[in-house]
Every structure is written in C-alpha cells, then in structure tokens.
Amino acid sequence: MNYAIINIPELKDKMLQDHFELNCEKKQYKGIKELSMKPVLGAQLYTVREFTKTLAEIEVTLQKVSEIGYKAVQISGFGSVDPENVSELIKKTGLIVAATHMPWSSFLENLDEVIATHKLWGCTHAAIGGLPDEYFSLAGLNRFLDELQPVAEALGKEGIDFSYHNHNHELARFGDKTWLASLYDLTDPKLMKAELDVYWIQAGGGDPAEWVRRCAGRQPLLHLKDMTVGLEREQRMAEIGEGNLNWPAILRAAAESGVEWYLVEQDYCYERDPFDSLAISYRNLVSMGLN
Numbered sequence: 001m002n003y004a005i006i007n008i009p010e011l012k013d014k015m016l017q018d019h020f021e022l023n024c025e026k027k028q029y030k031g032i033k034e035l036s037m038k039p040v041l042g043a044q045l046y047t048v049r050e051f052t053k054t055l056a057e058i059e060v061t062l063q064k065v066s067e068i069g070y071k072a073v074q075i076s077g078f079g080s081v082d083p084e085n086v087s088e089l090i091k092k093t094g095l096i097v098a099a100t101h102m103p104w105s106s107f108l109e110n111l112d113e114v115i116a117t118h119k120l121w122g123c124t125h126a127a128i129g130g131l132p133d134e135y136f137s138l139a140g141l142n143r144f145l146d147e148l149q150p151v152a153e154a155l156g157k158e159g160i161d162f163s164y165h166n167h168n169h170e171l172a173r174f175g176d177k178t179w180l181a182s183l184y185d186l187t188d189p190k191l192m193k194a195e196l197d198v199y200w201i202q203a204g205g206g207d208p209a210e211w212v213r214r215c216a217g218r219q220p221l222l223h224l225k226d227m228t229v230g231l232e233r234e235q236r237m238a239e240i241g242e243g244n245l246n247w248p249a250i251l252r253a254a255a256e257s258g259v260e261w262y263l264v265e266q267d268y269c270y271e272r273d274p275f276d277s278l279a280i281s282y283r284n285l286v287s288m289g290l291n
Contacts, residue, residue, distance in 0.1 A: 049077030171204030241284030
C-alpha cells in the first residue's frame with residue numbers, strides 16, 4: 001500500500017517522523033504502536049471556518065493551529081482567496097496540507113483548476129464533504145459512479161487520490177445494504193478512498209471501529225469528533241475524549257487499517273471558542289497516546 005504521504009526527509013520538523021508514539025503502558029492501547037503506519041494529527045479547518053474568510057484571517061488561523069501542536073491541516077470552508085497566496089501562508093507556518101474538501105461540482109466543472117490547486121499546495125488527497133440530495137437513491141448512486149470514474153482517473157494521473165466523506169444519511173438502507181456500503185462495494189479502491197467520519201457513522205447507527213476496519217487499505221484520511229447528549233435528549237458534537245465514543249476501539253481499528261491522517265473536525269463548538277475545542281481534542285488525543 002503506497003498512499004502518498006509527504007516526503008519525510010524534506011520536512012523541516014524532524015518531530016514529524018516520531019509523531020505516532022503511543023503510550024503502551026495504557027492497557028487499552030497496548031500494541032497499537034506496532035500496528036501503526038506513523039499517521040499525523042491534523043486540524044480540519046472547517047472547524048474554524050468563521051475565521052478563514054480573508055487572507056489576514058487565514059494567516060492568524062494557521063498560526064494558532066500550529067501553536068496548538070497540529071502538524072497538518074485539511075483546507076475547507078475558506079473564503080474567496082487566491083490559492084497562491086494561501087500557499088505562501090502554508091509555507092510560512094510550516095504546516096502540511098494533508099487534504100482538502102471541495103464541492104463535487106468543482107471536480108465536474110473545473111477539474112484542471114482543482115488539480116492545479118492541489119499541486120500548488122503539495123496536497124495529494126482530494127475529497128468531497130458530501131453530495132447533493134439528488135444522489136441519495138440507487139439511481140443517484142449509479143449516476144455518481146458514472147461521473148466519478150473519469151474524475152478519479154484524471155486525478156490519479158497527477159498523483160492525487162479521491163476520498164468520500166460521509167454524514168449519517170449515507171447509512172440509510174436501500175434493500176439489504178446502506179447507501180455507503182454500496183458505494184464502497186461498487187467502487188475500485190484505487191479510484192475511491194474512504195474518509196470516514198466516526199461521529200456521523202455513530203449518528204447513523206453504525207459502529208465506527210467496524211466501519212474503519214471495513215475500509216482498511218483504502219482509507220488515508222479519518223475524521224475525528226466526539227458525541228455527547230444533553231438532558232433534553234439532544235445529540236451534540238464534542239471535543240475528542242469529552243463525549244461517549246469508544247476511542248480505544250476506534251484508534252486501534254485505525255492503526256490496524258493503515259489510516260495516515262487523523263483529522264480533528266468539530267462542525268459546531270456551541271458556546272466554546274473553536275480554537276479551544278481544537279486544543280482540547282489535540283491534548284486528549286495526545287493523552288490517549290497519539291503524538
């Protein structure tokens with residue numbers, strides 16, 4: 001398996017070569033170190049989308065994310081800014097662009113621009129955050145599969161792979177399978193990678209660890225956020241380790257399955273500053289053994 005990870009010898013920060021040291025004294029994590037492929041903790045910048053509308057905001061945001069300790073970011077939710085200017089800011093902070101989220105329409109209508117932007121940012125993992133509603137039927141799935149092949153093949157020729165990010169509605173069943181299961185069963189892992197979101201898998205009634213294992217070998221990216229519930233029975237997103245997801249099981253499955261980029265995303269931080277949320281999740285993941 002040869003997912004395109006950043007060329008380690010060229011990295012300025014030598015610590016990145018030792019970024020997945022696990023505390024094997026913690027019984028629940030014992031043995032994960034040997035299973036890992038040295039993945040990196042990254043911040044999905046959709047979490048701080050209210051602070052990435054202008055280049056000045058993006059510069060401050062990247063600096064804050066770097067100061068928390070993250071070595072990589074996933075670009076998503078930016079305002080209308082020049083990718084070349086973003087590239088300069090990325091170089092200034094020393095962060096890696098592990099992945100992106102772009103609308104499916106951009107891949108269909110402006111693929112050359114999408115490829116050029118990824119090359120500019122040194123990013124080899126393109127992804128979509130989801131699809132419009134008209135795709136969520138068996139006919140819609142077949143339409144997506146027809147549209148996907150030429151896009152994925154063109155990306156692949158440029159050294160870029162393509163991943164799909166799920167929410168909960170992809171776990172709706174059509175016959176004896178969920179839409180998401182059918183998507184992965186019907187696609188070549190070389191053309192379609194998985195970017196599972198463990199929160200949304202749980203919200204859809206799935207088992208996050210089981211789904212991570214199901215996508216072993218085709219999953220360079222994994223989205224992490226926790227889930228909690230209020231006294232009014234409302235389901236809420238939470239910082240990793242502050243909710244009820246089974247992190248020992250999820251992290252072990254991810255290590256076994258070859259996940260390379262652990263991307264922290266929290267769509268809603270409620271009353272908390274989103275940078276504080278990213279910091280809490282980072283510290284808790286480090287305390288669980290990720291480093």
